[in-house]
Structure formats: structure tokens, C-alpha cells
Amino acid sequence: MSLLEEISASLQKGDDNEVAELTKRAIAESIDPKEILDDGLVGGMDIIGKKFRNHEIFLPDVLLAARAMYAGMDLLKPLFLKDGMPHIGKIVIGTVQGDLHDIGKNLVGIMLRGAGFEIIDLGKDVPPEDFVDTAEREGADVIGMSTLLTTTTPMMTRVIEILKERGLEEKISTIVGGAPVSVELAQEIGASSYGYDAANAVEKVRELTA
Amino acid sequence: MNGLLEFELKDIMPSREDVLLNQGMPVGVEVPEKIESLLGEAMRRFEESVAPVGVIRELTAEEFDPIFEGEGENSDDALLAGIYPNADNLALFAVTMGREVSREIEELFNTNDFASGSMLDATASIAADKASEVMDALFLEDLSTRALATPGHFVFGYSPGYCGWHITAQRKLFDFLDPGTINITLNQSCLMTPLKSISGLLVSGMGDIHLFEPVFGYCRSCMSHTCQERFRKISSPKPSTA
Numbered sequence: 133m134s135l136l137e138e139i140s141a142s143l144q145k146g147d148d149n150e151v152a153e154l155t156k157r158a159i160a161e162s163i164d165p166k167e168i169l170d171d172g173l174v175g176g177m178d179i180i181g182k183k184f185r186n187h188e189i190f191l192p193d194v195l196l197a198a199r200a201m202y203a204g205m206d207l208l209k210p211l212f213l214k215d216g217m218p219h220i221g222k223i224v225i226g227t228v229q230g231d232l233h234d235i236g237k238n239l240v241g242i243m244l245r246g247a248g249f250e251i252i253d254l255g256k257d258v259p260p261e262d263f264v265d266t267a268e269r270e271g272a273d274v275i276g277m278s279t280l281l282t283t284t285t286p287m288m289t290r291v292i293e294i295l296k297e298r299g300l301e302e303k304i305s306t307i308v309g310g311a312p313v314s315v316e317l318a319q320e321i322g323a324s325s326y327g328y329d330a331a332n333a334v335e336k337v338r339e340l341t342a
Numbered sequence: 343m344n345g346l347l348e349f350e351l352k353d354i355m356p357s358r359e360d361v362l363l364n365q366g367m368p369v370g371v372e373v374p375e376k377i378e379s380l381l382g383e384a385m386r387r388f389e390e391s392v393a394p395v396g397v398i399r400e401l402t403a404e405e406f407d408p409i410f411e412g413e414g415e416n417s418d419d420a421l422l423a424g425i426y427p428n429a430d431n432l433a434l435f436a437v438t439m440g441r442e443v444s445r446e447i448e449e450l451f452n453t454n455d456f457a458s459g460s461m462l463d464a465t466a467s468i469a470a471d472k473a474s475e476v477m478d479a480l481f482l483e484d485l486s487t488r489a490l491a492t493p494g495h496f497v498f499g500y501s502p503g504y505c506g507w508h509i510t511a512q513r514k515l516f517d518f519l520d521p522g523t524i525n526i527t528l529n530q531s532c533l534m535t536p537l538k539s540i541s542g543l544l545v546s547g548m549g550d551i552h553l554f555e556p557v558f559g560y561c562r563s564c565m566s567h568t569c570q571e572r573f574r575k576i577s578s579p580k581p582s583t584a
Contacts, residue, residue, distance in 0.1 A: 145376075146376055146457070190365060190366045190367045190371075190377075191365045191366045191367075191460065192365050192367070192377045192380060192457055192460070192461065193374075193377070195456040195457035195460050196376060196377075196380070196457045198454070198456050198457070199454060199455055199456060199457055202454040229531050230503075230509050230531045230532065230533065231531075231533070232533045232534075232537055235460060235463060238451060238456060238460075239456075242456060257529065257531050257533055281503045281504070281509060282503075282504065282505070282506070282560040282564070283415070283417075283503055283504075283506075283507075283508045283509050284503075284509070311564070311566070312560065312564070314562070
């Protein structure tokens with residue numbers, strides 16, 4: 133097993149200490165940091181995502197793997213200081229204004245990061261303007277919005293309206309998700325896409341950024 | 343029944359199985375050692391940091407009318423509109439698990455320890471729900487003592503933000519109940535701090551007032567199915583409190 137495969141395997145076991153040790157070794161052996169990231173950490177997280185989607189593993193397994201992924205990423209970050217961490221797209225995510233439930237949103241963020249996206253997580257109870265302001269300022273590709281409450285879905289509509297008002301709807305896509313959200317609602321409010329769970333959200337964001 | 347209520351840890355402590363189920367792990371599934379360890383750690387942290395307390399204040403349907411109306415944002419078919427006018431007794435309530443446990447959850451997420459954060463979050467969420475159920479039971483017990491409830495009466499809680507009752511109703515609910523006495527505050531979006539807090543209306547009445555056809559627009563996308571559990575309790579032959 134190569135060192136990068138070992139990193140991937142340790143990440144899948146959720147062993148953050150081992151991932152950190154192996155990442156240090158890979159850096160010391162002058163392996164290209166992007167290779168460590170893509171083939172070790174993101175590669176491992178990709179397998180975790182597939183297993184989760186296929187119900188072979190459970191949420192805590194994914195979260196342990198995510199902790200291990202961050203243990204490795206923290207060591208790689210300084211090596212990407214000049215250009216920042218490489219990514220395949222920039223996504224702004226948050227739980228909409230009026231809602232503090234963020235477990236689902238956090239999981240989506242973890243899975244997207246694990247898939248190689250850069251995530252700007254605005255947290256919870258995020259006003260519509262903040263989503264758009266941040267996405268515009270950061271040059272994001274997609275805005276991801278989550279909610280658990282039935283009464284806060286109009287906030288998602290408002291974000292889409294603001295994008296249109298500013299003529300950004302072609303440039304910045306939107307994806308919505310959360311318990312009261314459905315594909316029908318997503319279409320009704322004019323969202324670009326709908327993710328029914330975290331793994332599905334990753335697939336949909338890949339489609340939006342392809 | 344009015345005033346502050348303290349909860350005993352044993353009454354609100356979630357079971358191991360409930361927490362795992364919340365994390366998507368069905369009963370009977372083999373739990374890896376690492377996850378078992380996460381669970382044990384979350385329960386230990388919870389026991390050390392939780393400070394469960396509640397507040398309750400009875401009110402009449404007339405007093406509740408403007409609170410329910412809130413800021414006029416409710417759905418036309420808000421569930422509670424058809425329930426509370428038929429109630430025998432009503433009370434506003436709020437319960438919280440305290441600031442420390444919410445602070446710990448946030449800190450775990452902020453330091454990327456999602457696995458521990460999620461497990462502690464699940465533990466605290468279930469405990470808050472259990473505290474709310476204890477509140478239901480205490481209110482029913484108190485009403486029974488005062489001969490205001492008979493076997494066949496049920497008390498259930500309904501919260502702003504759910505089933506068409508708009509979250510902005512929290513403002514008037516807080517004005518009347520004043521949960522600041524137990525350190526729960528409301529932010530500009532009408533959300534509570536600490537996070538692991540529940541507020542709402544306790545409705546006491548015969549079982550049938552709580553029954554409804556879950557065919558509203560918001561029912562289609564609801565994933566909690568709390569109403570189904572309540573219907574089962576009402577239809578069970580043994581009288582139940584919540």
C-alpha cells in the first residue's frame with residue numbers, strides 16, 4: 133500500500149492521529165501537497181461519501197472521517213499559502229434566517245469539502261443579503277441554503293430574488309435542502325437544484341459546477 | 343401552575359439507543375468501538391454541563407389569541423388554530439438545557455470535531471424533548487390534582503415555527519412568559535439562546551382535540567412525525583400524559 137493509500141485508509145477508519153502522522157511523513161518525503169490532498173484526503177473522503185450514500189456506514193463514521201480529513205488538511209494548508217487550498221469550486225453555505233438548525237448544513241459542508249470544494253460557511257440564522265453579498269464578494273459558484281423549519285422557506289426565495297435583482301442568477305447557482313424542502317418547492321422558488329441529503333447535495337453541486 | 347421548574351437528570355437523560363438512532367444507527371446494529379467511545383464521551387459531557395430548568399404560566403384562550411396571531415404571519419391552515427379554542431386549559435412554557443451545553447456543542451463544531459459535536463448535540467436535543475414531555479406530564483398532574491383533568495385528558499406542547507404557527511409569534515410568547523427568568527433570550531430572528539431550548543403552548547384537553555388529518559401543505563414535507571406518535575398515545579387504551 134502506498135503512503136497516500138495509507139492516508140486514505142486511515143481517514144476511512146476515522147483515525148485522525150494516524151492521518152496526521154502519515155500526512156507529516158508524506159510532506160517530509162516531498163510528495164506534492166496537491167497529490168496528498170487529492171489522492172489521500174479527498175480520495176478517502178470520496179470513498180466515505182459513497183459508502184454513506186449506499187448506507188454501508190453511518191453519520192458518526194462520516195464525521196470521524198471528516199475530523200481525520202481536517203487533521204491532514206491543517207498540515208497541508210501552510211503549503212498552499214500562496215494560492216490557497218486548491219479546489220474545484222467555491223460554495224457559500226448557511227442555514228437561512230429564522231433557523232438555528234445546522235447539523236444538516238454542517239454535514240453538507242463536510243461532504244462538499246471532502247469532495248474538493250472550497251466552503252464558506254456563514255453559519256446559521258443567515259440573512260438573505262449576507263448569502264448574496266458573500267457569494268458576490270468571494271466569486272462563489274453556488275449558494276447552498278438549508279432549513280428545518282417550515283416557516284423559513286421564504287428566506288430561500290428572497291435569496292433567489294436578490295440574485296435576480298443584481299443580475300447574478302446566471303453566474304451564481306443555488307441549491308436548497310432541509311426537512312421541509314422538496315424538489316417541487318425548489319422548482320417553485322426558482323432554485324437551480326435541490327439536494328435531498330448530504331451525499332446527493334454533493335452530486336448536485338458537482339453538476340452545477342461542471 | 344405557574345413558576346419555575348427544575349428537572350432531575352434521570353428524567354431527561356436520553357438512552358444510548360435513542361442517541362444512536364438520532365445519529366442514524368438503528369437499534370441492534372453493531373456499534374464500532376470508536377463510535378461507542380464518542381457516545382460515552384458525549385453523555386459524560388452532557389451530564390457535566392447540563393442545567394435543565396423550565397418555566398410555565400397558565401393563560402386563557404382569550405389571552406392566548408393575540409400570542410397565537412403573533413405578527414400576522416401564520417399559515418392560513420395553521421394547525422393550532424383548530425386546537426386551542428377547544429382546550430380545557432392552556433399554559434405557555436419554556437425549557438432549556440442551559441448555556442454551557444450549547445456552548446460546548448458550538449465549540450466542538452468550531453474546532454472541526456464534528457463527530458463529538460454531533461453526538462453531544464443529539465444527546466442535548468433528545469434531553470430537551472424529554473424535558474418538554476416532563477413539562478406536559480407535570481401540567482397534567484397538576485390539573486388532575488385540581489380536578490381540571492380527568493382520565494382521557496392529554497397534554498401536548500405546540501411550538502412556534504412548526505405546523506404553520508409562525509416563528510415570529512415567539513415575541514409575544516416571550517412578552518407574556520418572560521423566559522428571561524431562566525436565561526433564555528430571543529434574537530432578532532425570534533430564535534432562542536441557548537440553542538437547546540424549547541418554548542410553546544401546552545394544550546390540555548380530551549384526546550380528540552389533538553387529532554387531525556395530516557394533510558396540510560406543511561405536513562407533506564414534515565419529517566418529524568411527532569403527531570403520529572401523539573395519535574398512537576391517544577389511541578392506546580392506557581391513559582398517558584404525553
